[in-house]
Each structure stands twice: as structure tokens, then as C-alpha cells.
Amino acid sequence: MKPLPDLPGALEASIGLRVDQIDTPALVVDLDAMERNIARMADFARKHQVLWRPHAKMHKSAEIALLLQRAGAVGACVQKTAEAMAQAAPQARIDVLVEIDVGQGRCGVPPGEPALALAQAVARLTPLRFAGLHAYHGRAQHLHSAADRRDAIAAAVQAARHTRDLLTNAGLPVPLVTGSGTGTLVHEAASGVYGELQAGSFLFMDADYARNEREPAQPAFEQALFVKTQVISACSSHAVCDAGHKSHAIDSGLPTVALLPPGRALRYANGGDEHGVLYADGPQARLPALGQMLWLVPGHCDPTVNLHNFLIGVRGGLTAGVVERIIRVDARGALT
Numbered sequence: 258m259k260p261l262p263d264l265p266g267a268l269e270a271s272i273g274l275r276v277d278q279i280d281t282p283a284l285v286v287d288l289d290a291m292e293r294n295i296a297r298m299a300d301f302a303r304k305h306q307v308l309w310r311p312h313a314k315m316h317k318s319a320e321i322a323l324l325l326q327r328a329g330a331v332g333a334c335v336q337k338t339a340e341a342m343a344q345a346a347p348q349a350r351i352d353v354l355v356e357i358d359v360g361q362g363r364c365g366v367p368p369g370e371p372a373l374a375l376a377q378a379v380a381r382l383t384p385l386r387f388a389g390l391h392a393y394h395g396r397a398q399h400l401h402s403a404a405d406r407r408d409a410i411a412a413a414v415q416a417a418r419h420t421r422d423l424l425t426n427a428g429l430p431v432p433l434v435t436g437s438g439t440g441t442l443v444h445e446a447a448s449g450v451y452g453e454l455q456a457g458s459f460l461f462m463d464a465d466y467a468r469n470e471r472e473p474a475q476p477a478f479e480q481a482l483f484v485k486t487q488v489i490s491a492c493s494s495h496a497v498c499d500a501g502h503k504s505h506a507i508d509s510g511l512p513t514v515a516l517l518p519p520g521r522a523l524r525y526a527n528g529g530d531e532h533g534v535l536y537a538d539g540p541q542a543r544l545p546a547l548g549q550m551l552w553l554v555p556g557h558c559d560p561t562v563n564l565h566n567f568l569i570g571v572r573g574g575l576t577a578g579v580v581e582r583i584i585r586v587d588a589r590g591a592l593t
């Protein structure tokens with residue numbers, strides 16, 4: 258593999274190391290799990306005959322955006338222009354989607370007449386091309402009850418369908434309705450209204466998505482992003498690891514501790530920006546020993562990735578795998 262030009266020496270030297278040799282704390286991607294998630298998503302989109310344009314604000318990496326496109330994604334969805342600039346050349350012709358608020362109460366014009374007026378204004382402006390409706394319901398993604406997510410997206414689909422038909426009847430065809438995320442993609446895919454899915458977190462997943470009650474039709478995405486940490490202090494009541502909230506975002510809750518033997522559950526408690534405090538979770542559970550390596554599942558993958566310059570890609574699993582490559586987080590801090 259070609260060395261990355263400004264890869265810090267220690268990181269470059271870590272290629273080929275066994276997982277137990279990776280310095281901590283480190284943000285690690287289980288490449289096999291990530292690739293299985295990509296294959297599941299590609300398969301899902303193919304079966305439902307929808308396009309997929311995964312949100313790149315999660316991984317922020319040109320290498321991963323390319324990987325997804327090689328697997329069939331039609332492009333990358335970004336939140337900020339700077340994220341797009343960090344990952345690809347800008348296009349000359351500018352396609353404009355009109356965003357409608359389908360229930361989130363954040364951005365977008367109301368569905369119906371206000372969306373028609375805005376789309377007509379876009380269509381009149383050269384070189385803008387009215388490319389369709391953006392109808393993303395972010396809040397619905399993390400409703401933990403499957404029934405609540407289904408109801409929220411049923412209302413979103415109804416609003417998107419009504420707006421699409423209104424525009425079409427007014428002589429403004431709607432080439433595409435786009436939206437959806439990892440929590441609700443089964444509903445938008447089955448709607449017959451959405452032609453494109455923007456789900457991004459399916460690639461890595463996180464502890465908050467793991468709390469969602471699973472829809473039977475939902476592909477079984479697996480956890481692929483972990484913070485590797487190690488125990489740096491231990492006493493009879495608790496242990497302390499070297500990953501605090503400088504290593505992982507806590508906006509969606511604290512990390513969970515993964516890959517522990519049965520009956521050895523640990524509860525992670527906030528120990529500040531550099532530490533995590535670990536308690537045995539259950540009467541049989543034992544505390545980890547000094548120096549033991551542990552794997553944390555971050556509460557929320559997007560802001561966790563944005564705390565790191567590089568992801569460490571491991572091949573062969575988190576027990577006996579090796580570092581295969583270092584993935585740059587190109588658009589880290591691209592906030593404009």
C-alpha cells in the first residue's frame with residue numbers, strides 16, 4: 258500500500274500490527290463488519306429498486322465515499338459544502354432540491370403550496386435545475402419503538418406524496434424524492450414515493466441505533482466502529498480506562514462495552530474528558546484487570562468520527578486481526 262503523505266509516523270508504523278498492539282485510545286473500524294454492512298445496504302437498495310446516496314457527514318472520508326460508490330451508491334450526501342469540497346470536485350451544473358419539513362420541525366418549507374412556490378422559483382433560475390424534493394425526517398431515526406418510527410414515516414410519506422403530486426399537476430415534474438436514514442429506511446424504501454435513501458450510519462452503527470427495536474425487514478447492520486481503550490487503574494470497586502469524551506461523543510449517551518464474555522458485563526460511567534469509569538454490571542460480573550484491552554461502542558457515530566483525524570482499519574476481527582490500513586477523516590472539522 259502507498260504510504261499516505263502526511264500520515265504521522267507512529268500511525269504508519271501501526272500498519273501490520275496485531276489489534277492488541279494498537280495504542281489507546283484509538284478509533285478502530287472492523288473492516289470486515291463494515292464491508293458486510295455495505296453489502297447488506299447494496300443488496301437492500303437493489304431489491305427495493307431505490308438509489309442510495311449515503312450521508313458522508315458520518316464517515317467524512319473520501320476513501321470510504323469511493324468504496325460506497327464502487328458498491329453501487331450513486332454519490333455522497335453531505336451536510337456542508339466544505340465536506341463536499343474535501344471529498345470531490347464540485348459540479349458545474351447545479352441541481353437543487355427543495356427541502357420540505359416532513360415532521361422534524363427543523364429545516365425546510367412546509368409541504369404543499371409553499372414547496373410548490375419555492376420549486377417554481379428554483380426552476381426559473383438558470384443555471385439551477387429543480388431536481389426534486391428533500392424529505393428527511395431526522396427525529397424519526399432514533400425513535401426506539403418500531404411502531405413510532407413507522408407512524409412518523411407514514412406521515413412523512415403522505416406529505417412527500419402530496420407535495421410531489423401537487424408539483425407534477427402544476428407542470429413541474431419531480432425527478433426524485435430523497436431522504437431517509439438508518440432507522441427508517443425500510444419504510445421509505447417501501448413507500449413508492451422515495452427514490453433515494455440517504456442512510457449513513459448503517460456503515461458503522463452506534464449504541465443509540467442498537468437501542469432501536471428492529472423492524473423485521475431491516476437489514477441486520479452490525480457494529481463496525483469501536484473505541485479501543487485499556488484499563489489504566491483498578492481497585493476493588495471499579496476500574497478506569499483511558500477513553501473519555503475526547504475519544505467519543507456523548508450527546509446520545511455514554512458508550513457501551515462490547516465483546517465481553519457472557520456474564521462479564523461492564524457499565525461505562527463518565528470519568529471526564531480523558532477517562533471512563535467501569536463498574537461490574539451484574540452479581541457475577543468481574544472487573545477487568547489492569548492493562549486489559551476493552552472495546553467501546555460509541556453512543557453516536559457521526560460526532561465521534563469528527564473527534565479523530567484517522568480511523569484504524571482492522572482486518573480479521575477484533576480478537577486476532579491486524580491493522581490493514583489507516584483511513585483519513587478528510588472532512589474533519591469541515592463545518593462551513
Ligand SMILES: Cc1ncc(COP(=O)(O)O)c(C=O)c1O
Pocket residue numbers: 312315334393395398436437438439440455456457458459
Ligand atoms: C439530511 C440527512 N440525511 C440522512 C442522514 C443519515 O442518517 P443516518 O446517519 O442516521 O443513517 C442524516 C443524518 O443526520 C441527515 O441529516
